[in-house]
Amino acid sequence: MQTNRLLPLFKQALLTFTVSLILFGPISGLVLEGFSFRNELTRAVVLAAIVTAGRVAISLVQMTSLGQALTRRMADSGVGVTVMTGTEKSPVLILALLFVAGLSLPFFADKYFLGIAILALIYCLLGLGLNIVVGLAGLLDLGFVAFYAVGAYLLALGSQYLGLGFWGALIIAPLLAGLFGMVLAFPVLKMHGDYLAIVTLGFGEIIRLVLNNWLDFTGGPNGAPVPAPTVFGLEFTRTAKQGGVSIHDYLGIPYSADYKFWFIYLVLFLVVCLVIYAVERLRVMPLGRMWEALREDEIACRSLGVNHVFTKLTAFMLGASTGGLAGVFFAVHQGFVNPTSFTFFESALILAIVVLGGLGSTVGVIAAALVLTILPELLRDFAEYRVLIFGVLMVVMMIWKPRGLVRIKRPAFFPSTTTDAGPLPLTAKAEVA
Amino acid sequence: MDVYILLQQLFNGITLGTIYGLIAVGYTMVYGVIRMINFAHGDVYMVSAYIAAITLAVLTFFGIQSAPFALISVLVITCAVTAVYGWAIERVAYRPLRGSTKLAPLISAIGISLMLQSYVQISQGARDQGVPTLISGAFRFGDGVHFAQITYMQTVILFASLIAMGILTYVINYTRIGRECRATQQNIRMSAVLGVNTDRIISTVFVIGAATAAVGGVLVTFNYGSFNFFIGFVMGIKAFTAAVLGGIGSLPGAVLGGILLGLTEALFAGYVSTDYKDVFAFALLITLLFFRPYGLLGRPEIQKV
Amino acid sequence: MTSISKLFAATAIASALLLAPAFAAETIKIGVAGPYTGANATFGEQVFNGVSAYVNDVNASGGINGKQIELVKGDDACEPKQAVAVANRFVDQDKVQAVIGHFCSSSTIPASEIYNDAGILEMTPSSTNPAVTDRGFDNLFRGCGRDDQQAVVAGGFILDTLKRDKIALIHDKDTYGQGLVDAVKKTIEARGITPVLYEGLTRGERDFNALVTKIKSTGANAVYFGGLIPEGGPLIRQLKEQGVDVVFVSGDSFAQAELVAAAGGGANLKDVYYSATPDPLADPATKNVQDALTKANVTPANYVLYGYANAQAVVAALKAGEDLKAQADWLRTNTVDSAIGKITWDEKGDIKDFKFVFYTFDDKGTPALVN
Secondary structure, three states: HHHHHHHHHHHHHHHHHHHHHHHHHHHHEEEOOOOEEEEEEEHHHHHHHHHHHHHHHHHHHHHHHHHHHHHHHHHHHHHHEEEEOOOOOHHHHHHHHHHHHHHHHHOOOOOHHHHHHHHHHHHHHHHHHHHHHHHHHOOOOOHHHHHHHHHHHHHHHHHHHHHOOOHHHOOOHHHHHHHHHHHHHHHOOOOOOOHHHHHHHHHHHHHHHHHHOHHHHHHHHHOEEOOOOOOOOOOOOOOOOOEEHHHHHHHHHOOOOOHHHHHHHHHHHHHHHHHHHHHHHHHHHHHHHHHHHHOOOHHHHHHOOOHHHHHHHHHHHHHHHHHHHHHHHHHHHHHHEOHHHOHHHHHHOOOOOHHHHHOOHHHHHHHHHHHHHHHHHHHHHHHHHHHHHHHHHHHHHHHHOOOOOOOOOOOOOOOOOOOOOOOOOOHHHHHHH | HHHHHHHHHHHHHHHHHHHHHHHHHHHHHHHHOOOOOOHHHHHEEEEEEEHHHHHHHHHHOOOOOOHHHHHHHHHHHHHHHHHHHHHHHHHHHHHHOOOOOHHHHHHHHHHHHHEEEEEEEEHHHOOOEEEOOOOOEEEEOOOOOEEEEEEEEHHHHHHHHHHHHHHHHHHHHHHHHHHHHHHHHOOHHHHOOOOOOOOHHHHHHHHHHHHHHHHHHHHHHHHOEEEEEOHHHHHHHHHHHHHHHHHOOOOHHHHHHHHHHHHHHHHHHHHHOOHHHHHHHHHHHHHHHHOOOOOOOOOOOOOEE | OHHHHHHHHHHHHHHHHHHHHHOOOOOOEEEEEOOOOOOOOOHHHHHHHHHHHHHHHHHOOOOOEEEEEEEEEEEOOOOOOHHHHHHHHHHHHHOEEEEOOOOOHHHHHHHHHHHHOOOOOOEEOOOOOOOOHHOOOOOEEEOOOOHHHHHHHHHHHHHHOOOOEEEEEEEOOOOHHHHHHHHHHHHHHOOOOOOEEEOOOOOOOOOOOHHHHHHHHHOEEEEEEEEHHHHHHHHHHHHHHHHOOOOEEEOOHHHOOOHHHOOOOOOHOOOOEEEOOHHHHOOOHHHHHHHHHHHHHOOOOOOHHHHHHHHHHHHHHHOOOOOOOHHHHHHHOOOOOOOOOOOEEEOOOOEEEOOEHHHHHHHOOOOEEEO
């Protein structure tokens, strides 16, 4: 290879090595022990060498033609969205197959896998909910976990004080969470971008802190128990506790803890499918299009007569309702809720799902929810390196796909093949508003 | 007696607020230039606390005992090393995402935050670390029983913050690099057209932000004496709140917001309830933003059609 | 319905047949669950170190009935969500035969439902919340004291030994800290004394000056703190710095060497007391424990000892029989001579007459027994 290429490479390697030595030197090299320290400098040098080697390797790959092609592909961020023509065939067969595969999962999976699947589906729901707010309506919400907490605590406290059951909570939670969404939405209507972010963050923290501090009502940090779900009055516990009959006694089959998981999984799976369907329908309805229009240009929308209050409010409320639903499932799956499950980090994780999935893309959100819930479990074998690797992968995924795993496709407003365009979308909006 | 308690709470609030302000500067500067909330900033502060303690341990190992000298050298070394962290983070995690969606760097920042916490935990262990008391003693006002006091270390905090803010204000207002920063803040594309190396300016902003966080980190470490790999989280949220309270993007706003937040917390905790002080702080923030949607000193962004 | 149940049964049998050979264990697996990442990671590590120190010894001397013990780590980060995932993994994938854990009560409670369903012996080395055993699970044992046991001792200590009556109660709004402080509150209120202050601080903060000034303004002469060292250390330091003249009493979470550094040196630890199990290192009868720990290169800290003791109990129970009933019955009827003293369990699974003693510090920060 030519020297004129090697010299910059060497300079780069030297710079990387120096910088990483400064970075790793103190933290990895000198370990604090009381008020003194232990010398581990070789560790720092080895780390710096590894990083430098990695950097040089990347540079070398970039010099080859294959690497250059890759770089070009990476650089091509492809701004904008694809608009569907409206003539695409809906992939009914694939969807049906996926649906059947999802439904039959409990028959193949063990409880551990099913537990992760339930968690992944819960995060799907959360992602779908936040996607309405952030992805479609473009309102940055950092306190989404509040609605999740509302749903979870509704079931826990509702059963404790009002005798509310799983099914009741499933119906009330979206309404209550939607109400909370409305309460939050009113003060933030005037705000933009990052001011919105901090207000929602504050709202999420307030909810968590109140749940944690209001000891008499919520149980504070000790949390609250959640009863097992029932179906037609049949319970999923070894011995019936809520005055009914255990399902295994009723059916005359031996008791297994798996039934409860199967049941939760199946109901959750159906709810997720329903929500996906609803969101997809909403996106082609005037309301959904108003959300997306508002995300792109608020001023233009308002001058065209879009009622921005109504639009933002519905986005917040529908998003919150979905979060509330997810909360009910979380509570019933855990059998116990306490405020540690609803920290700011959860909000950040849900936001990561939406952004990583590709803002606004339903398929992307589902894919990202699966990735971000299953990944930490797969990383369990790395023990304490788990979080480190998770963080690295998050950065790498973001750099690799800055616009998300799945590119957003905007549904066609009207079939482009028809010559008669029909009523323009904007006139349709005025009716709703 | 009550006067002294009130005075003491005011001192408490102002010292805490100054530190919030120092950390908030990093948020506000980064936000001003690239409109991004740097969620890893709290963890940069955490790293600086470790570097400060390690530097002090090394100095003690070489037999340096003089407190002022130790304090100043720790401050300088920590600022320098932390600044490299700021630079490296920007280079690795944010620069590749420039020109992408606004939220992409946010998620990347969360990833960096996890990485830093985990890296420090693995390298240094999860246990709590501490530094010995470097300067002890206090100015006391009042008689022997009822008094308010401000410790020497708190005085150092106030002065060091003042000096740091002074240097920063000078750099931003009167130097070439400061002018370029401000120009970039106004309009990044225009500045680039006019020959400002915007990439370098953004790096500089991260370096300055990390260095001020390091000043905060050193002062906090010496004042409270203990830290672990998790301290960045709470401080990050608090400082971010302070930055928004003052008007994100405004330097004096960050300091004002920090002091206001510190005072609110101290007074509410002192006279009402410690349990609900954070609830009150966030509620105050929401109320304030309701009436002043751009914070105390923030300028409304002109919306271009 | 029957066809479905047949299908269920068939799948269950099929999966059992498929999985059985893969998991046909020549080793006995014990799951050790706790926080290995996150804010409480230090404690999880300590428990694991204690457990592995004992298990290495057992393995070296032939294991349990000839079978080697294999430890499986399960990181729950003290989050209920992850605790359930860990529990399911232990039961279904790792097929553990006993669990030592979880660490935080808020993780132990949801996870224990799963172990209870699966019929696996569980012993928690640190979840002191009464709700853990009050649910009446037959498989769940507590290898440490209960908040209410410790609180009775602590309340009596402040009132009778230290003779202080104006008590400020501070907790960290977490399961352990608040549970402990609430129990102390009950104890002293039963004696007719109302605390002068009852407040919670925020975990993760470092500046408690406002709270300290408030404590000072109430004229308290004793502070009882329920919480952990990251907050307790700075609180002690700031109390001293503001010149508040109080005795400071806390629970067994303070039995950690880091306290000295966190509180800013041994000088600040004057008039600081904590309740803990009698230090086994001072007891010549535990020479073998110390040797084992030194051999494993582990500094004996509080939760290391709890981990060690829990491992002793669990291994002894596993030696007693293959099924849960035999193991649980053995624990309920026998005494374990453990690293934290001789322990026996009652019907609920709590340690009978768990002994707490008080420690204070000399000026170098070395703990010393209070007589």
